[in-house]
Amino acid sequence: xxxxxxxxxxxxxxxxxxxxxxxxxxxxxxxxxxxxxxxxxxxxxxxxxxxxxxxxxxxxxxxxxxxxxxxxxxxxxxxxxxxxxxxxxxxxxxxxxxxxxxxxxxxxxxxxxxx
Amino acid sequence: xxxxxxxxxxxxxxxxxxxxxxxxxxxxxxxxxxxxxxxxxxxxxxxxxxxxxxxxxxxxxxxxxxxxxxxxxxxxxxxxxxxxxxxxxxxxxxxxxxxxxxxxxxxxxxxxxxxxxxxxxxxxxxxxxxxxxxxxxxxxxxx
Numbered sequence: 001x002x003x004x005x006x007x008x009x010x011x012x013x014x015x016x017x018x019x020x021x022x023x024x025x026x027x028x029x030x031x032x033x034x035x036x037x038x039x040x041x042x043x044x045x046x047x048x049x050x051x052x053x054x055x056x057x058x059x060x061x062x063x064x065x066x067x068x069x070x071x072x073x074x075x076x077x078x079x080x081x082x083x084x085x086x087x088x089x090x091x092x093x094x095x096x097x098x099x100x101x102x103x104x105x106x107x108x109x110x111x112x113x114x115x
Numbered sequence: 116x117x118x119x120x121x122x123x124x125x126x127x128x129x130x131x132x133x134x135x136x137x138x139x140x141x142x143x144x145x146x147x148x149x150x151x152x153x154x155x156x157x158x159x160x161x162x163x164x165x166x167x168x169x170x171x172x173x174x175x176x177x178x179x180x181x182x183x184x185x186x187x188x189x190x191x192x193x194x195x196x197x198x199x200x201x202x203x204x205x206x207x208x209x210x211x212x213x214x215x216x217x218x219x220x221x222x223x224x225x226x227x228x229x230x231x232x233x234x235x236x237x238x239x240x241x242x243x244x245x246x247x248x249x250x251x252x253x254x255x256x257x258x
Contacts, residue, residue, distance in 0.1 A: 020135070022131075022134065022163070022167075023131050023134070023167050023170075023171075024131040024132055024134065024135075053138065053159075053160075055160065055163055055164060055167065055223070055226075056164055056167075056221075056222035056223040056225075056226055057167070057223075059222055060222065084156055087153070087156065087157070088160065088226075091157075091226060091229055091230070092222055092225070092226075
């Protein structure tokens with residue numbers, strides 16, 4: 001799994017994940033996520049379109065990211081959820097816990113609307 | 116006379132890097148047995164979580180141990196046994212956490228129970244055996 005970090009708008013950080021988000025690579029992603037939550041100014045978007053598999057460790061780090069963001073009052077949005085990730089989030093009954101956007105554009109609009 | 120189950124075995128080192136091999140194995144195999152893609156994805160997650168628990172809790176992160184998977188196929192169901200050789204666990208304490216308690220961790224056993232028809236645990240001084248069973252929606256005349 002690898003992560004690219006983008007900034008489509010000033011202050012908005014986008015983490016684009018490619019690959020499986022599971023116990024093998026969660027520790028590395030956790031560090032990246034923590035750093036970027038600290039660094040982001042207006043909001044953070046996690047793009048999951050290219051994540052074909054997520055496990056409980058992957059869900060756990062996404063929950064941590066939300067909690068770190070809440071502590072900073074930073075908007076935190078999961079976007080472009082593929083069916084496999086949607087299934088796991090629904091199974092964990094977290095669909096109303098996370099803010100979810102269909103596209104990066106929607107996520108950016110949501111963040112700009114809150115700031 | 117009842118047909119004996121078909122039996123497959125798979126052994127992996129207790130290293131998270133090999134979990135992708137387990138998932139790849141079951142991905143093809145479950146489709147071959149007639150499970151639909153959504154059901155198969157759920158079963159693969161449950162098997163992955165059981166192996167992850169064997170690494171984390173059974174072998175306590177020691178990546179030089181072994182995990183054995185035994186798959187039993189009958190005309191009506193599929194059973195997967197995951198055996199680690201780690202420390203004895205208090206299986207009475209293994210339970211999914213309440214979902215309203217939103218925090219990182221504790222979801223793996225919940226996923227296993229939600230996605231399989233039956234999950235049992237047996238732990239001794241020689242390790243822990245997790246047995247998960249899933250009924251086949253379209254029973255076959257042979258395994």
